[in-house]
Amino acid sequence: AQTVTQSQPEMSVQEAETVTLSCTYDTSENNYYLFWYKQPPSRQMILVIRQEAYKQQNATENRFSVNFQKAAKSFSLKISDSQLGDTAMYFCAFMKLHPWAGSYQLTFGKGTKLSVIP
Amino acid sequence: NAGVTQTPKFQVLKTGQSMTLQCAQDMNHNSMYWYRQDPGMGLRLIYYSASEGTTDKGEVPNGYNVSRLNKREFSLRLESAAPSQTSVYFCASSEAGLAGVGDTQYFGPGTRLTVL
Numbered sequence: 084a085q086t087v088t089q090s091q092p093e094m095s096v097q098e099a100e101t102v103t104l105s106c107t108y109d110t111s112e113n114n115y116y117l118f119w120y121k122q123p124p125s126r127q128m129i130l131v132i133r134q135e136a137y138k139q140q141n142a143t144e145n146r147f148s149v150n151f152q153k154a155a156k157s158f159s160l161k162i163s164d165s166q167l168g169d170t171a172m173y174f175c176a177f178m179k180l181h182p183w184a185g186s187y188q189l190t191f192g193k194g195t196k197l198s199v200i201p
Numbered sequence: 202n203a204g205v206t207q208t209p210k211f212q213v214l215k216t217g218q219s220m221t222l223q224c225a226q227d228m229n230h231n232s233m234y235w236y237r238q239d240p241g242m243g244l245r246l247i248y249y250s251a252s253e254g255t256t257d258k259g260e261v262p263n264g265y266n267v268s269r270l271n272k273r274e275f276s277l278r279l280e281s282a283a284p285s286q287t288s289v290y291f292c293a294s295s296e297a298g299l300a301g302v303g304d305t306q307y308f309g310p311g312t313r314l315t316v317l
Contacts, residue, residue: 116304118305120308125310126289126310128291128293129308158235162317163223174243174244187234187247187251188249188260193242193243194243195244
């Protein structure tokens, strides 16, 4: 079974600064997907970024980027130029790649509560 | 294009009552999912449907049943609600079908359920 660990229950960052959220995972799979989801106070789960394990290049989406270290099983999220709207819970999630291995289940970490301070 | 919609948004039940949570998606996705989120926890999969006509258990299926009514709709039923089922329930959908590989899941706004 896969496990996803987010070791920082809460973090804060000044507006316009950069912050990095940590995520580690445990799996015996070689091919998989990793995701970061954002959950603002509205409770809506919003996809921030995704990474395919077979790709060596780190994914980026505007101000959001990841540092994917496959050997270390680490998948951190960097938010640059933090904005007040980035205040939310952030969840790291793991998905196996192949249907016959049960690829449809996302395994989530417990989340990191990020507060952006004006 | 509404994405994934869920009804109701809030519900309070008494122990032993039954209810059905409704979910619909308009993205022509093949796969649909039901998750629950408890305080201090990430989401955990209850059931999923890889395609119309199929359903499978996830991590925490006990006390729940599901129906994939058609490609758009996937309902979750609590036959005899218990306080342990107090949670926020999320429906999600993704393009992947039986022949697909893992891909991005898109979530509805959630239903907050309280069982007294």
